[in-house]
Amino acid sequence: MANLLVIDDNAANRETYADILHGEGHTVLSAASGEEGLAKLGAAAVDAVLCDLVLPGLDGLGTMELAHEKQPNLPWVLITGHGSEDTAVAAIKQGAFNYLTKPVDLGRLKATVESAVRLAQANRENRALRRELGYDEALDRIIGTSAAIRQVKQMIRQVATTDATVLVEGESGTGKELVADAVHALSRRSGRPYVKINCGAIPRDLIESELFGHERGSFTGAVAQKKGKFEFADTGTLFLDEIGEMPLDSQVKLLRVLQDGALTRVGGNQPIATDVRLVCATNRNLKNEVLHNRFRMDLYFRLNVVSIAVPPLRTRREDIPLLARTFVDRLNRKQPNQPQKELSDAALMALRRMDWPGNIRELENTVQRLYVLSAGRVIGGDGLANGIATADSDPQPVGDAITTSAGPADAEAAIRLLIGLPMDEVEKRLIVATLAHCGGNKSKAARQLQIGLKTLYRKLEAYGMMPAGDEAAASG
Ligand SMILES: Nc1ncnc2c1ncn2[C@@H]1O[C@H](COP(=O)(O)OP(=O)(O)OP(=O)(O)O)[C@@H](O)[C@H]1O
Ligand SMILES: [Mg+2]
Structure with a gap:
């Protein structure tokens, strides 16, 4: 028995198909348009779709395409008019499971839907099996076989099944967002909303309204009532990225929501109950922020129920070749x-040796650059030596930003900074980007920044970015 959706604007057709499929023991939902069909798909678990190609408004192919964005494995059987074989072929090319031509032979209808249902069931069993065996697409996206990454994946598996708040900590570009995605994907909330918000990219005075919504007229510009991300994430997961950037007064409000399990919109006084699982990420050391009174200790303890530290790439160099x-x-x-290109051994070795202050994002940019620049099939490591490779390692592209030139060193290399970013964060990002630009060469970076090498070492140490063994150089 399966759940089927029939989409056809002709009521008589809908009834005929539904009758036949009911007779086979299936549950049948029906929709008179593509739009209605999509709404039903969003609201109920459907195993297979039977859809007329010609519909008023969104046609069958368009409907299938939109649905496949969210459910790529859902089998669709399309019904085409008599003599429109080329449309049928196009439908298959676009990912339809099969097609039926009008007038629909009811025996074929039963058989085709039956095999679509079997495919859906096989897909589902396959997914369940993979999960049981510990595989999951969301985890597979986190590439790496180092002990450090295996441990991160193990943590994700463990915490995903709970409702605990998770704090993901790690330098820029280490894959914190991939970790947060996986926590949601592996959790029992995975079919529910997953809402992301970057606290560093929203002007300070709008953060509360973004998170909690606002009532009409609560402040200038609040022309209509608006739901906040918390409400959109209800029954699902809310990912608060760059939580370290959240202003202290908003932190108070967030803490209250977490304690009460209810929020009030800005300018409102009606508490609204929320059921949201929170995952937060930061590239700052939050404990340090607490010590400097930039982050509330009580909120820190609330968020840090489980923490997952994503290790910097330079501490797991064995992952570099696989990633590259x-x-x-x-x-x-x-x-x-x-021609299909490949990296030369020399290039792989050079990549392994570099320090990657911008971590995997920087590695990815570098590999892309080498790929584009290499004329032949084998990608050499020449670009790495002269700094071409890292010229564009922008560690933090953020919304609503200004672009600053990296100064006289290189007119083309630039980083984007959010207006109003704290000065020490600006300094950190500039240093990290310059270091990346210099291929990890600290003396060169110090010269470009016009600061002493020792100062650079001291700052890197403060950011937790000093590889073991470099201390000697710093004090020497
Ligand atoms: N282990 C990994 N395997 C494959 N790709 C990865 C991995 N880690 C990160 N990436 C890729 O590197 C890029 C940066 O990752 P992500 O955005 O998750 O980093 P982040 O830690 O959130 O960085 P930031 O602090 O700058 O926001 C993304 O394109 C991501 O897909
Ligand atoms: Mg991120």
Whole structure:
């Protein structure tokens, strides 16, 4: 028995199909338009869809395409008019499971829907099995076989099944967002909303309204009532990215919501109950922020129920070749008709040696650059030596930002900074970006920044970015 959705604007057809499929023991939902069909798909678990190709408004192919964005494995059987074989072929190319031509032979209808249902069931069993075995797409997206990454994945598996608040900590570009995504994807909330908000990209005075919503007229510009991200995330997961950037007064409000399990919109006084699982990420050391009174200790303890530390790339260099090869594979797949490129051993070795202050994001940018620049099929490491490779390692692209030139060092290399970013954060980002630009060469970076090498070491140490063994150089 399966849940089926029939989409057809003709009521008589809908009834005929539904009768037949009911007779086979299936539950049948029906919709008179593509739009209605999509709404039903969003609201109920459906195993297979039977859809007329010609519909008023959104047509069958368009409806299928939109639905496949969210449910790529859902099998669709399309019904095409008599003699429109080319449309049928196009439908298959676009990912339809099969098609039926009008007038629909009811025996074929039963058989085709039956095999679509079997495919859906096989897909589902396959997914369940993979999960049981510890595989999951969301986890597979986190590439790496180092002990450190395996431990991160193990943590994700453990915490995902709970409702505990998770704090993901790690330097910029280490994959914190991938970790947060996986926590949601592996949790029992995975079919529910997953809402992300970057606290560093929203002007300070709008953060509360973004998070908790506002009532009409609560402040200038609040022309209509608005729901906040908390309400949108209800029954699902809310990802608060760059939580360290949240202003102290908003932190108070967030804490209250977490304690009460209810929020009030800005300018409102009606408490609204929320059921939201919170995942937060930060590239700052939050404990340090607490010590400097920039982050509330009580909120810190609330958020830090479970913390997952994502290790910097330079502490798990063994992952670099696999990551770099994966990035090349992805680029190859984007151009299947071009010669398929590969990294030379020398390039892989050079990549392994670099320090990657911008972590995996920087590695990915670098590999892309090498890929584009290499004329032949084998990608050499030449670009790495002269700094071309890291010229664009922008560690933090944020919304509503200004672009500053990195100064006389290189007119083309730039970082984007949010207006109003704290001065020490600006300094950190500039230092990290300059270091990346210099391929990890600290003396060169210090010269470009016009600061002493010792000062640079001291600052890197304060950011927790000093690889073990470099201390000697710093004090020498
Ligand atoms: N282990 C990994 N395997 C594959 N890709 C990764 C991995 N970690 C990170 N990436 C990729 O690197 C980029 C940066 O990752 P992500 O945005 O998750 O980092 P972040 O820690 O959130 O950085 P930031 O603090 O700057 O927001 C993304 O394109 C992501 O897909
Ligand atoms: Mg991020």
